[in-house]
Amino acid sequence: MHNEKPAYKRILLKLSGEALMGDDQFGINRDTIVRMVDEIAEVTRLGVEVAVVIGGGNIFRGVAGGSVGMDRATADYMGMLATVMNALALGDTMNKAGLTARVMSAIGIEQVVEPYVRPKALQYLEEGKVVIFAAGTGNPFFTTDTAAALRGAEIGAEIVLKATKVDGVYSADPKKDPSATRYSKITFDAAMNQNLGIMDAAAFALCRDQKLPIKVFSIFKHGALKRVVMGEDEGTLVHV
Ligand SMILES: Nc1ncnc2c1ncn2[C@@H]1O[C@H](COP(=O)(O)OP(=O)(O)OP(=O)(O)O)[C@@H](O)[C@H]1O
Numbered sequence: 644m645h646n647e648k649p650a651y652k653r654i655l656l657k658l659s660g661e662a663l664m665g666d667d668q669f670g671i672n673r674d675t676i677v678r679m680v681d682e683i684a685e686v687t688r689l690g691v692e693v694a695v696v697i698g699g700g701n702i703f704r705g706v707a708g709g710s711v712g713m714d715r716a717t718a719d720y721m722g723m724l725a726t727v728m729n730a731l732a733l734g735d736t737m738n739k740a741g742l743t744a745r746v747m748s749a750i751g752i753e754q755v756v757e758p759y760v761r762p763k764a765l766q767y768l769e770e771g772k773v774v775i776f777a778a779g780t781g782n783p784f785f786t787t788d789t790a791a792a793l794r795g796a797e798i799g800a801e802i803v804l805k806a807t808k809v810d811g812v813y814s815a816d817p818k819k820d821p822s823a824t825r826y827s828k829i830t831f832d833a834a835m836n837q838n839l840g841i842m843d844a845a846a847f848a849l850c851r852d853q854k855l856p857i858k859v860f861s862i863f864k865h866g867a868l869k870r871v872v873m874g875e876d877e878g879t880l881v882h883v
Pocket residue numbers: 658659660661662697698699700701787788806807808809811812813814815816817818839840841842
């Protein structure tokens with residue numbers, strides 16, 4: 644038994660694919676993925692039901708393929724397959740850490756991972772398993788942020804937690820503009836009107852319409868995920 648009471652019963656955690664590289668130039672850094680899994684394990688021990696959407700930016704982005712002359716939809720399918728690789732690595736790391744993880748894919752590759760079936764995902768969550776949603780939405784021209792909004796709404800998550808490389812939403816991209824300032828909270832409409840590039844408009848719009856708040860915080864800050872789950876002041880809240 645623990646005395647700490649989390650602020651949420653069920654969360655959708657969007658993990659940055661790019662952050663999986665750690666200090667490497669490409670791919671999955673072992674220490675980084677193990678550390679991420681440790682932080683996830685900590686919140687599952689609080690009794691929180693955790694579903695994860697993982698990005699693919701450490702391996703492939705469709706927009707990059709499109710920019711060098713590939714057919715954009717084909718490049719996007721490659722990007723979705725990249726997220727499947729990340730999801731398999733994440734699930735494997737979770738299982739080795741003593742969690743029970745289930746990977747579900749939005750595109751059919753049954754020999755590798757089971758397909759996404761909503762009632763099955765809900766059942767796994769109720770059983771205390773961590774569900775990892777792979778292959779984004781299954782559709783080209785979208786992103787895993789949109790997948791996080793979509794799956795978050797479908798499973799009745801109380802919040803989407805975007806664990807990324809920056810510690811919140813800024814007035815401009817902090818990697819390009821050092822004078823940018825961080826918001827502690829911001830409405831969906833303000834974020835969309837200002838074209839803040841932290842998430843794509845489709846993800847913001849879906850969460851806004853479903854009244855599903857988003858918390859943006861740094862994946863590199865030790866203990867930040869737990870603080871967010873405990874309802875403490877961390878990162879930026881995007882709300883209706
Ligand atoms: N207004 C803003 N506030 C904060 N970050 C911003 C803003 N505009 C752009 N960014 C950029 O958005 C990035 C995070 O979003 P992005 O979708 O690129 O990464 P991710 O979701 O963490 O990775 P992946 O797509 O690999 O899963 C940050 O690293 C930051 O540089």
